[in-house]
Structure formats: C-alpha cells, structure tokens
Amino acid sequence: QKFQRGEKYKVPAGARRRLKEAIISSETMSELAQKQAARYDLLLPEDAGFLEGDEDEDTNTISQDVIADAVDITSGSKYFSLHLSQFGPYRLDYSRNGRHLLVGGKKGNVACIDWQSKCLMCEMNVMETVNDAMFAVAQKRWLYIYDSKGVELHCVKKFNDVLRMQFLPYHFLLATAGATGFLQYLDVSVGKEVAAICTKMGPLDVMSQNPHNAIIHLGHPNGTVSLWSPNQKEPLVKMLCHRGAVRSLTSFKPLNSCFLSAGASCLSLSQRGLLSAATEDIVQVYQNVLGSSPVSKPYMAHRLRGQIWGLAYCPFEDVLGIGHGEGFTSMIVPGAGEPNFDALDTNPYRSSKQRQEWEVKALLEKMQPELIGLDPGQLSKVDQASFEQRHKEQVEALGFDPLAKDKFKPKTKKKGRSSAGAIEKRKRKVAHEDQRDVIQQTVQERTEREKELKEKSKEKKNLENKTTLDRFRK
C-alpha cells in the first residue's frame, strides 16, 4: 500500500525481552497508523480528471478549444492566453498552493496575478533583462526581492549573474545557479548566505530540484547531470545522461528514462505524473512516464505561435502554464493536478489568518541545511558503525559485554526431579540456541573462504594458459 514507509523490521534472533517487546509494539502501532490512513483515503472529496478519446480518436488530436467547450464554465475559463508581445519571451512560476502566478518577460516586465480571478496584484517594469522569476527576480546583474505589492525589498549584490533559481520550501532556502558557475544558497528567513559552491563546470543554465529530498540537479553541456547539496563542495552524484547537451531538467522521486521524439527545450512534471515537453512551438504532454514501459505517443499536444520559454504545472489544478514569445497561455490538461490537497500544508483557499499561522509553524519547523542529503530518512536509521564502535569501547572499559545474553541456568528446585542427569538434559534443550549463531558464522566464513579459493584458482588457470607463444596461435 502507498502508506507503507519502509519494510517491516524483523526481531533479531538473540534479542532480549525488552527489545523484542519494543519492536513488536512499535510495529503494531505503525500498522495501525497505515490502516487508518488508508481508510481515510476513502473519504477524500475530489477525483482526478481524465481525458478519454473515442474508439478511433486520438487524444492528442483533441484541441484545447474543444475541451474548453466540453467542460463546465469555470474549467473552461482556465484556458486563456495573455498577449504580451512587447517584452520578450516569458518565464513563469506558480506559487506553492497554486493560487498566484508570476510571469517575467525577458525584456523586463514582471507581473504577479491571481490567475483564477484574473486579478492583477502588481506589475512593474524592470528596465533590465529578467532571467528567472520567483518573487525574487534574478535580474541582469543582481538578485532583487520584491514583496506582493511589487515594492523592492532587497537587492542582493552577492548573487550576481543568476541564470536559474529554485526555492526549497521546507528549508526556506533559495538556490541560485549563475553564469559564473557558482551555486549559492540563500536562507530567506534569516537573510544569510548558507553556502556558495564553486562547481567547476562552466556557466550553469539548467537547474531543477528534487522535491523529495531537496537535492539540486544541474545539467551541463557535456551531457552530465550533477546532484548537489549545500553541505559538500563536490557534487554528490555525477551521471552521464545524454549524448548531447542537457537542455532541460525536471526531477521527481524515482528517476526513469523515457523516449522523446525530438530534443525538448523545456520540461515540466505534474503532480500526478504527466510530463510535458516543449520543442520550438509545440507542447506535448505524455502520460504514464513513471511506469516501466517507454511511452512513445503523447497524451495531448498544443501548438502555439512563438518560441516557448517556460513551462510550469499549476500545483492542484489541471492546468499547464506556458510562457512564450507572444506572452502567456494557460492550457487545460485533464488529470494533471492532485485532486485532494492537505489544508495544513498548502491550501489554495486559505484566509490571511490561516496563512499567518501557517507561516509561523513553517518557520518553526524549518529544517537546517545540514539535513539535506540523498536519503531524507537517514535520521530514522540506526547508525550501525558508531553503535558498534561505542559497544566496543564499552566492552573494553567494563571488561565484559553488558549486552550478551546470560547463560541458561536451570532451576534446581524441581521436587525430586533435579538430578544431575535431568539438569544436563534441560541444558541440552536450550544449547542449540547458543550454538546456532556460532554455527551460522562458521558456515559463512567457510563459504567465503571457498569462494575466494575458487576465484584464485580461476585466475591462476588464466595466467597459466598464457605463454609467450600465444600470439602465434590462432
């Protein structure tokens, strides 16, 4: 079931009574929690959207106008476009709860709108090129942060030539990658720069974050993707992904490969696993990307005028926003959004009071950047190495092993049945338990030794066969 976190923990064989009891009780608790969560699943109010074509119709030939007509008015109004052709191709970002949309044009127009009510919150003209938008706007030279009215709050001069930005919401970290090859992390709650890493890989143009473990992925022109965390100066992982340059990147929990017809310039992944890829002026949406079989046919397609610069899915809606040379278009993609949100985490319908409470709680639970790593659940695992080391030190200090199981001492008051022979019999019954571990270990050692011997003999054979006259043999 999807609520299971990790495997069941087996009780180790020679465990003491208290450890066994603790493990069993915690396992029953976690099973109960899983069952209750699964039961609550039935009560969720909304269902996901879908699009099914008729027998001979192909879903990707259905155009947006047809969909907008077939659906009710509110959903139909989600397909709209803004013609903003003067200020260059647009990049965009949706806020976390899907309420607000920020569009930034390359020639300097930045606007934040509440896109459902089409109410413009602020708009301003920044007379410089806008590279990436987030409410922090990476302008040509430095990083500027604006508030909701459009008033400039900060101009961060330390972050220069920023090309891409990503916000890690649970750590309140803004990760920026620039043309100088530096990856910098800014803590927006405190205002301090947490880490500045010099990736020696040239200008960084392609960036994405893995929302599951807050690792930043950077794509490079030689086809490698590197994974970074603010704690280390070197990349955590470097993998070769493409033969050509990596042009766009999107990350999700398990990484799989999918087959695309032509090189995509922009990628975006929705909450329910729909991947959209944009080339030149066509946007294609693929379904079931995370499955095992490679997908060849797109689920939906849309053609626009103008070159596409930015793609983003709205978090809890069936909408894909496209920023292009002619402005901004919002496209309906049934089945893209997660139908049921958790109001304590991200709530599109929150009031200002709720937002204030949420902000305070989120700041209290802000995680330290030291906890960012490849496995977010590492804190819950037992640190085997340090435990063993401490145990060794303890044994040395005390002179004996405090965790070793006590030897079995049979009871001697058995009303006339406690003769020496009977005691020996009782001891023998339990003796196999102690011997089991010892036998296992010896057997393991023996098998390992045999394996090694075999490998050695194989190598020897190979060496022996080679003589100097081998090259004259056919």
Added chain:
Amino acid sequence: MKVKVLCRNPDDYVRETTRDIQRVPRNYDPTLHPFEVPREYTRALNATKLERVFAKPFVASLDGHRDGISCITKHAKSLSTIISGACDGEVKVWNLPRQECLRTVQAHEGFVRGICSRFCGTSFFTVGDDKTIKQWNWEAPGYGVREEPINTILGKAVFTGIDHHQREGTFVTCGQTVDIWDEQRSSPIRSFSWGVDSFSCVRYNPVETELLASCASDRSVVLYDTRESAPLRKVIMQLRSNTLCWNPMEAYYFTCANEDYNLYTYDIRHLDVPVTVHMDHVSAVLDVDYSPTGREFVSASFDKTIRIFPKDKGHSREVYHTKRMQHVICVRWSADNKYVLSGSDEMNIRLWKANASEKLGLLSAREKAATHYNKKLIEKFQHHPQVRRIARHRHLPGDILKQKRELREMREARRRKEQNVRKHSKPGSVPLLTEKEKHVVAVVE
C-alpha cells in the same frame, strides 16, 4: 470523447460564516508530505527545548513547623490533606490547595517517629520518642475543647515506625521488635523478631495485604507474613537500608533506600539479586515513595536533593534541589500522581510538580493533544545525540557536582583494579560479578 477536468467548488472549502471555524480538508498521502523524518526531528528538538524552558517544578513551601520534619503522611481518602510530624513532637495537618495549616497538635515529647492514617480516613496514629502510640481524630475538636487522643498505648521501648493495614483494623509498629496490634487491644497480638537490635521502618504491602517488610539495623530487609508465626526470609546487604516502599501496582516488588547512596528494587521471589540498582545520589538515601501508577518513585537523600527514578531504569530522570532546602528527610508522592512533597531539616515542607514542565489546571483538547505529541516526539528521538544532550541536562549545585565526579573516579578506580587483578591471576579464579550481584551479602530463610 469523455473529459473531466478537476474543478473545485469554493463553497466546499471556505467556511460559511465568520463565526464558524475554518475548514481543513486533509490528505495523508506521503507524497504530499516530503521530509517526514527531518521535520519530525526538528519538531522534536523544539519540543525538548521548550520542555526545558517550561520546567519549573517548585510549586509552594509550607511553613510553620518549629523543628525539622521527620515524617509526612497522606490522607487515605482526601487529596488535599496531609499530616506532618516534626522533631519536637508537633504534628500539623495541612490543606494543600490553600497551603495553610489546619491544625496543630503537640503529640509527643521528643521526635515524632512515624505517622500513618487509617484506611477509613477518620483517624490517624502517631508514634514518638516517648514510647507511646496515640490515635487522633482527623477532624479538629470543637471550640474550647482540648486536643485529646482517642487512644493512647504505652510500650516498653521506643517505637520507630508505624503502618496501618489496608482493610482491617490492625496496625504494625517496629522498634526493638516488629509488633502487630489490633486497635481494640493494648498489647500486640503478635511479635516478630530475628535476633536483630532494632528496626527502622516497617511497611504493609498495599496489594498483598498480609505481607510486611521491614528494614533492620543488621543491614538486612526482613519479609513477614501476618498469617505465619515466624518471619519469612531476609536479605542482608552491605550497608543498612533506611526505608522501603512497596510498588502499589506490582505486589512482589519493593524498593529500599540504602546508606550506600543507592536504591535497590527487589523481587520477593528472588531476593538473591536485586531487579535494579538505582544509582544517582551522592549521599545516603533517606526515604523513598512510589507513585500511585507504580511506574516511578521519588527518593530523598542526605545530599540536599530529591530524585525521581523510573522503576526499571538505573538512573534518575529528574532532580529537584533548592538553595534553601537542606537535608531532605522524608518524601511522599501525592495520590493524584501530580505532586511530590518533601520534608526537610529546615522546617519546611515543599510541594513540587512530579512532571516539571506540565501545565497545571484544565487544559483544552488541543493543548492536551499538543503535549502528548511533544512527549511522544521526544520519546521517539531520545537516542539522537542532540536531543539527548538537551533532554538530559539538569543543573546541579556545585558541591553535588563535585561529589558526583569524585564518586565516578572512585568507581572507575575500583573497576580498573578489579580488571587488573583478573587479568593477572589464573583465569576463573576471580569471578565476574555484575553490578547487581555485588551488593547482596546473603539471603537467609
């Protein structure tokens, strides 16, 4: 062509009126909630820090005695009354919520050695240095009437302790011998002795009401059954026990407070090895009392602290001390599991919270849920070094800290010597004794 696009009706998600509470739809899908473990860890850290911030255990001090306090007893039926006896023979009845003394009785000439209240809650008994047992009424006498005991029994020797049966009208005293008395008689119905000089404390088992235990001056703890004619058995330790207390939930465990700075929990079925050795005090332990849940107990010591121990752990979870509190002679855990009372040498009884950071008073449902959640978080992450460091931190007065370090050095030195002896002698000639086995000398039937 079948299409369905996700469409939410805002009326379902926004509250109807401003007098309503907000609607909070939840989805427990783990993909919507990444970083479960680090977020919980951060919350656990915050919870431990807040717990330490709110840890203010001292509630009140009951003033009024004119000499050091030698014993305290709870009322059998009422949570708000206690009686305390002082070293000048005075007995005071206190009302805890108002923190005032209801009544003062000059009970004995000399020390008040023991007080116990009768199970029905109408009278209480006191024994003192003047070799008498007196029974008094709980209610104060009317105006103008002199304070008179209901009953006085004269004995041949000084009595040092008293305890009353849970259900019947019998009580037991200890002094030179352990005597069982019936309330109507003026001489004991049975007397137990085992060639011991004197007994310091006697207690009835609250669950198995026919069992008794007493601490004797020959460093032993003796077990009795009132249905038998002779004592059952005794366990002799290396140093004398001052007091003992039975576990109110588990009939076969009792804990004795010893002079060698430790407390020992014994199982009466296996007296040869104590179940647990509780080590944390730096001076002789004078009194011990169990919480009514039977999971923890509090101990008072000659070093001027009281410590709360979990029943199965070897170290204390909490230590209470004040500059004004001198040697603590007696300690009691209140019957509602929330407060601890300590009576000390400087004539004050202090009231402490058993759980130092809990909020007193009526809590709303959300507050209760939040406190439970925080407690569980701390318990879940208790082994992580950062959380453990904060949760374990307690301030100790300077000389107690120094004494603690000194004792640790001494113990390390002894252990090293024993290890060296074992290393350099014939293997098997020096037996390996665990810490528990070291303290019991013998068990005698």
